[in-house]
Amino acid sequence: MSLFRTKNIDAMLAVARDDGLKKVLGPIDLVMMGIGAIVGTGIFVLTGTGAVTAGPALTVSFLIAATACGFAALCYAEFASAIPVSGSIYTYSYAVLGEIVAWIIGWDLLLEYGLATSAVSVGWSGYFQSLIAGFGLSLPVALTAAPGAVPGVHTVLNLPAFLIMLAVAWVVSYGVRESARITNLMVIIKVGVVLLFIAVGVWHVKPANWQPFAPFGAAGVFNAAALVFFAFIGFDAVTSAAEEVRNPRRDLPIGIIGSLAVCTVLYIAMAAIMTGIVPFAKFAGVDHPVSLALQYAGQTWVAGFVDVGAILGMTTVILVMTYGQTRIIFAMSRDGLLPERLSSVHPVHATPYFATWMVGIVFAAIAAFVPLNVLAELINIGTLSAFALVSIAVLVLRRTRPDLPRAFHCPGGPVVPILSVAFCIFLMAHLQALTWIAFLVWLIVGLAIYFLYARRNAVLHNHGG
Numbered sequence: 342m343s344l345f346r347t348k349n350i351d352a353m354l355a356v357a358r359d360d361g362l363k364k365v366l367g368p369i370d371l372v373m374m375g376i377g378a379i380v381g382t383g384i385f386v387l388t389g390t391g392a393v394t395a396g397p398a399l400t401v402s403f404l405i406a407a408t409a410c411g412f413a414a415l416c417y418a419e420f421a422s423a424i425p426v427s428g429s430i431y432t433y434s435y436a437v438l439g440e441i442v443a444w445i446i447g448w449d450l451l452l453e454y455g456l457a458t459s460a461v462s463v464g465w466s467g468y469f470q471s472l473i474a475g476f477g478l479s480l481p482v483a484l485t486a487a488p489g490a491v492p493g494v495h496t497v498l499n500l501p502a503f504l505i506m507l508a509v510a511w512v513v514s515y516g517v518r519e520s521a522r523i524t525n526l527m528v529i530i531k532v533g534v535v536l537l538f539i540a541v542g543v544w545h546v547k548p549a550n551w552q553p554f555a556p557f558g559a560a561g562v563f564n565a566a567a568l569v570f571f572a573f574i575g576f577d578a579v580t581s582a583a584e585e586v587r588n589p590r591r592d593l594p595i596g597i598i599g600s601l602a603v604c605t606v607l608y609i610a611m612a613a614i615m616t617g618i619v620p621f622a623k624f625a626g627v628d629h630p631v632s633l634a635l636q637y638a639g640q641t642w643v644a645g646f647v648d649v650g651a652i653l654g655m656t657t658v659i660l661v662m663t664y665g666q667t668r669i670i671f672a673m674s675r676d677g678l679l680p681e682r683l684s685s686v687h688p689v690h691a692t693p694y695f696a697t698w699m700v701g702i703v704f705a706a707i708a709a710f711v712p713l714n715v716l717a718e719l720i721n722i723g724t725l726s727a728f729a730l731v732s733i734a735v736l737v738l739r740r741t742r743p744d745l746p747r748a749f750h751c752p753g754g755p756v757v758p759i760l761s762v763a764f765c766i767f768l769m770a771h772l773q774a775l776t777w778i779a780f781l782v783w784l785i786v787g788l789a790i791y792f793l794y795a796r797r798n799a800v801l802h803n804h805g806g
Contacts (some may be wrong), residue, residue, distance in 0.1 A: 346438030346801050348676070350745065352683055353683035356675070363691045366521060366585050367598075368592040373525045374575045374661055380531060383438050383572020383656030384608055385651040386610020388615060389630030395565035397616040400609050402565035403572070407605040410573045410578060412761030413728035415751040416735045417596035421580045423738070425589030428672030429580040429665065430731045435676065437734040437741065444795055446730055448787035453564040453723035454666035455700065458506065458659050459708040461721065463487075465655040466708075471629070472648045475794060488685070502516070502688065503709035509659045510701025513667065516690045520688050521620050527653040534650025537643060539610050545638035546617030554717035566743060567771035570610060570721050575658065577602045577727070578665030590748035603604035621784050623777055670696045677803065695708060722772050722780045725765040732761035 366374075388399070395402045420433045428435075431450060435443035470485060484500040485491075512523060555562055579596040583589050611631075618634045629649070632644050671693040674684035687694035735751055735758045751757050796802065 344441040344796075347439055348435045349438065350424060350436050350742065350800065353424065353432070356426075356729040361587060363516075365589050366538030366582055366592070367587055368730070369568060370521045370525065371536070371579050371582065371586065371596025373528045374582065374597040374664075374711075375579045375596050376523065376532065376603055377524045377528045377603040377734055378575025378578045378661035378665070379462075379573055379600060379658075380528075380535065380607070381575075381654040383569065384535070384575070385631055385654060385732070386629075387470070387569055387572055388612060389624035391565040391569040391623045392616055394557065394568060394621075395561045396554065396556040396621045397551040397613075398562045399565055399569070399612045399616055399621075400560050401555070402569055403605070403608045403612050405566040405610070406563070406570040406573055406768070407572065407601070409566075409725075409728070409764035411605075412456065412757050413732060413763060414576055414597050414760055416728075416732045416747045416758050417577055417580055418597045419747055419751040420545075420731060420738070421583060421593035421597065422553050422590045423745050425583040425593060426672070427581060427584045427668045429577055429669060430727050430734075431669055432536065432672055433731060433734050433738075437738045438730070440796075440799060440801065442509060442730065443564060444673075444678060444791045445784060446727055447669060447678070448784070448790075449727060450669050451515050451666065452783055453574075453727070454578075454662050454669070455704045456474040456707070457720050457776075458509075458662045458666070458700075459502075459704045459711070461655050461662070462502040462506050462705070462708040463499060463657045464528050465505050465652060465659065466499050468629075468648055468651045469501050469505075469657065470650065472645075475648075487525070487708075488693055498709040500709070503705045505656065505659065506663075506701055506705030506708055509656070509663050510698055510705070511666050512660060513699040513701075514687070514690065514692055514694050516592060516692060524657050527657045531650045531654040531657070532603075534646050535598045535607050535611065537650075538635070539607075539614060541640050541643055542618055542638055544616040545640070546614055548617065550617050550620050550797070567721065567768045570725070570768055573601065573604065574720065574724050575661060576604075577724075578661050578741070582664040584668075589744075592654055592749055594749040597706065605654040612741035631739075663697070663704075665700065666700055667693050667697045670700065675800075677798045678791075719776055719779055722769055725769045727767040727782075731764045732758040732765070 389400055391399045403700040426432045429450065431443055431447035434446050470480065480500065481498040482494060483663060486496040487499050488496055490496060517688060576597055579600065580593060583593060586592050607641060615634045616629060619637045622629050631647050636641050637643060663695065670679060671684050673679045682695060685695055686692065736755055
């Protein structure tokens with residue numbers, strides 16, 4: 342029984358055609374889904390931390406992070422056009438690199454997506470409380486944050502974070518078409534808010550604030566790139582929708598590359614304007630950098646719109662990441678690596694109903710009771726390792742299955758996948774040692790579960806494919 346046994350790609354495609362999921366999504370839905378997953382906490386919160394780390398050169402940091410994501414996105418697009426099956430990089434790895442690699446990356450993605458939704462829901466809670474405070478409303482202090490999250494303040498749980506997670510679970514469990522409609526509407530509004538900030542803020546830029554451009558040198562730029570990489574996470578969730586897309590071979594590459602391109606332009610423009618309005622040192626300890634820039638510009642009337650945009654932005658991130666995680670669980674369960682109950686499809690809503698509510702409840706509890714102040718780096722290391730693996734898998738698949746139809750070919754031959762791996766490893770090297778330790782502990786737990794349960798229950802073990 343080989344640890345590196347692979348799934349038959351033709352058999353995977355046959356199963357995907359008869360899985361009970363509705364084929365209702367088109368290219369616009371996928372681009373909106375990608376933007377919905379990307380534009381959120383990263384741009385509304387982490388830009389302040391990034392500015393303190395890199396100075397005005399934060400724009401370069403965003404460009405570096407976007408380049409790493411761009412190389413990986415091209416690799417994802419080739420895979421998605423060749424193997425349009427739920428599960429994202431987990432599924433691709435199972436078909437190309439073998440079961441043990443697929444399990445590791447699937448286990449990694451469960452952590453990445455789950456903690457991302459929990460972290461973003463905590464950010465959502467902060468903006469929501471700020472918004473209602475403008476109307477003279479407030480929650481009891483005990484219900485505003487996780488225990489120990491606010492030094493010197495007795496808090497019991499983060500109630501808004503808990504409730505938004507459950508609300509999103511309900512939407513995702515109800516139906517993919519309904520989820521897409523809600524996502525599309527909120528994406529239009531939040532992109533409008535970002536464009537409003539750019540249109541208003543550009544007139545208040547003082548070029549003197551861009552000097553010195555890189556006060557902490559190349560190290561500051563690279564460290565900020567490793568941090569703000571979090572702001573681009575999400576485009577890979579588009580691939581998890583593969584089995585619910587009408588024409589996946591054509592539309593998935595459009596969704597992946599299109600959403601990343603739009604967000605890269607928006608991010609660089611926002612970073613340039615923010616550091617041009619506010620001296621970068623003023624962002625230290627600020628969790629609402631966009632609002633701060635508007636205050637400096639004397640445009641406080643826009644702040645309310647920014648709060649609404651941030652809330653909607655984070656809501657769509659939670660929604661899309663929850664959707665992506667449930668589809669990865671669905672794929673792993675269908676392969677026998679997780680309990681069969683997790684791949685059951687609701688007879689009316691045609692969604693993995695049980696898995697969706699399990700994810701919603703578990704990570705709602707994490708958001709409510711666990712302070713999540715270091716999650717960005719832990720999420721980043723998981724994502725970077727996934728991106729590196731998908732880039733390696735593209736090269737392997739070209740050798741093992743050159744005959745497999747591909748609607749999209751990653752350009753540049755082997756150069757782009759190799760550059761993708763190099764960029765990912767480079768950014769991982771700039772993450773903290775504690776992040777690496779936590780990541781390795783999670784992998785060790787995952788390997789224990791694999792050898793005790795998943796390996797012997799895998800469909801490939803029991804049925805040979």
